[in-house]
Amino acid sequence: MSLQKALLLEKAKSPFVVTDVPIPKPGPGQISVKVISAALNPVDWKIQAFNFLVEKYPAILGSDFAGDVEEIGEGVQGFSKGDKVFCQGSFTSEMGGFQQYALNPAELVGKIPSNIDYAQAASIPLGFMTAAVGIMSASGAALNPTCTFDSSVTFSGKPAFVFGGSASVGQYAIQIFKILGFSTIITYASARHADFLKSLGATHVIDRAEVSVDSLAEVVKKITNNSPIEIAFNAVGDPDSRAACLNSLAQGGKLADVSPQAKEQGDGKKVFTIYGSGHTPQNREFGRILWKHLPRMIQDGTVVPNRVEKLPNGLVGIDDGLKKMKAHQVSGVKLIAFPQEVAVV
Ligand SMILES: NC(=O)c1ccc[n+]([C@@H]2O[C@H](COP(=O)([O-])OP(=O)(O)OC[C@H]3O[C@@H](n4cnc5c(N)ncnc54)[C@H](OP(=O)(O)O)[C@@H]3O)[C@@H](O)[C@H]2O)c1
Numbered sequence: 001m002s003l004q005k006a007l008l009l010e011k012a013k014s015p016f017v018v019t020d021v022p023i024p025k026p027g028p029g030q031i032s033v034k035v036i037s038a039a040l041n042p043v044d045w046k047i048q049a050f051n052f053l054v055e056k057y058p059a060i061l062g063s064d065f066a067g068d069v070e071e072i073g074e075g076v077q078g079f080s081k082g083d084k085v086f087c088q089g090s091f092t093s094e095m096g097g098f099q100q101y102a103l104n105p106a107e108l109v110g111k112i113p114s115n116i117d118y119a120q121a122a123s124i125p126l127g128f129m130t131a132a133v134g135i136m137s138a139s140g141a142a143l144n145p146t147c148t149f150d151s152s153v154t155f156s157g158k159p160a161f162v163f164g165g166s167a168s169v170g171q172y173a174i175q176i177f178k179i180l181g182f183s184t185i186i187t188y189a190s191a192r193h194a195d196f197l198k199s200l201g202a203t204h205v206i207d208r209a210e211v212s213v214d215s216l217a218e219v220v221k222k223i224t225n226n227s228p229i230e231i232a233f234n235a236v237g238d239p240d241s242r243a244a245c246l247n248s249l250a251q252g253g254k255l256a257d258v259s260p261q262a263k264e265q266g267d268g269k270k271v272f273t274i275y276g277s278g279h280t281p282q283n284r285e286f287g288r289i290l291w292k293h294l295p296r297m298i299q300d301g302t303v304v305p306n307r308v309e310k311l312p313n314g315l316v317g318i319d320d321g322l323k324k325m326k327a328h329q330v331s332g333v334k335l336i337a338f339p340q341e342v343a344v345v
Pocket of ligand 1: 041042043126127130163164165166167168169170188189190193208235236237241257258259260273274275276277325330331332333
C-alpha cells in the first residue's frame with residue numbers, strides 16, 4: 001500500500017498531527033489529484049473547535065485544493081494524467097485538501113487557466129461556490145438558478161449590498177453581482193481594501209472603521225437614493241451583520257447569509273442560509289454546471305482570485321495559519337499551504 005503525508009484530526013476537538021496515511025484510489029467518475037496547494041478556510045478551525053460536519057474520525061479537512069491529475073477513475077473523460085486542476089474538497093477524508101493526494105468527482109473539477117497559478121486556483125472554489133449558491137441557485141436567492149452566467153440575466157439599474165466585501169466569500173459575492181449586471185454594488189469593508197474591491201466590481205466601499213454597524217443601513221440607503229435594495233449578501237454572518245443587512249433591504253428583499261444560524265425574521269424579508277458545497281444533492285447539478293463555466297470566466301478575467309498569502313512548512317504550517325484565522329488576523333487574503341513541501345521547523 002502506498003503512503004502519503006496528511007494533516008489529521010485524529011478525533012473530535014483533538015490537535016492536528018501530520019502522519020502517514022494510504023493514498024486514496026479514485027472510484028468510478030473520480031480523479032485523484034497530487035495536491036500542490038490547499039486553501040485554509042474558517043470552517044477548518046471551526047470543525048476542530050466545535051466538531052460538526054465531519055461524520056467520521058480520524059478526519060482530513062481542507063475545502064479547496066489545486067494540483068496535478070495523478071490517476072483517473074473508470075468512466076472519466078476529458079482529463080489526462082498531469083493536467084493542472086482545481087476543485088472544492090468535501091468533508092470525507094479522501095476529498096480533503098490537507099494531504100498530498102486527494103480525490104474529487106471529475107464533474108466538479110476544472111482545469112487551471114493559464115493566467116493563474118496553483119495557489120490562486122486554490123483560493124477560488126469554496127468561496128466562489130458559496131457566493132454563487134447564495135445569490136444564484138434555487139437553494140439561495142435564485143437570481144440565476146440555471147447557472148447560465150450569460151448576459152440574458154441582468155439586473156441592470158438595480159443595487160445590491162455585500163456585508164464583508166474583503167472576506168474571501170465577500171469578494172466573490174461582489175464579482176457575482178457584477179456578472180449579473182447590478183449597477184450599484186455597495187460593500188462594507190476596511191478602507192485599505194477599497195481599491196481592490198472596486199477593481200472587482202464594488203461601486204461604493206463603506207469603511208467599517210468610519211461607519212458603525214448600527215448606522216450602516218442608513219448610509220446604504222443614502223447611497224441608493226432610497227431606491228430599494230432587493231438583494232443582500234452577508235459574508236460575515238454574525239447577528240449584528242445580519243441585522244444591518246435586513247435593515248438595508250426593502251420589503252420583500254432577499255438576504256443570502258453564510259451563517260447556519262440565519263433564520264427568517266417574519267417581516268416579509270427572505271433569509272437564505274447557504275451551504276456552499278457543490279457536493280450536496282441539492283447543489284450538485286448547479287455545481288456541475290458552474291464548473292463548466294468557471295475556468296473560462298477566470299481565463300477571460302471575469303472572475304478574479306483572492307489575493308493569496310503563501311504559508312511555509314507544508315502541512316505543518318496549516319495549524320499556525322488556522323490559529324491566525326481564528327484570531328481574526330487574516331484580512332483580505334486567502335492563506336494557502338503547500339502539502340508537498342517538507343516542514344523545516
Ligand atoms: N455557509 C457556507 O457554506 C460557508 C462557506 C464559506 C464560508 N462560510 C463562512 O463565511 C464567513 C467568511 O468566510 P471567508 O472564508 O470569506 O472568511 P475570511 O476571508 O477569512 O474573512 C476575513 C475577512 O472578514 C472581514 N470581516 C470580519 N468581520 C467583519 C465585519 N464585522 N465587517 C466587515 N468585514 C468583516 C475581515 O475584514 P478586515 O479586512 O476589515 O479585517 C477579513 O477581511 C466565515 O464565517 C465562514 O465560516 C460559510
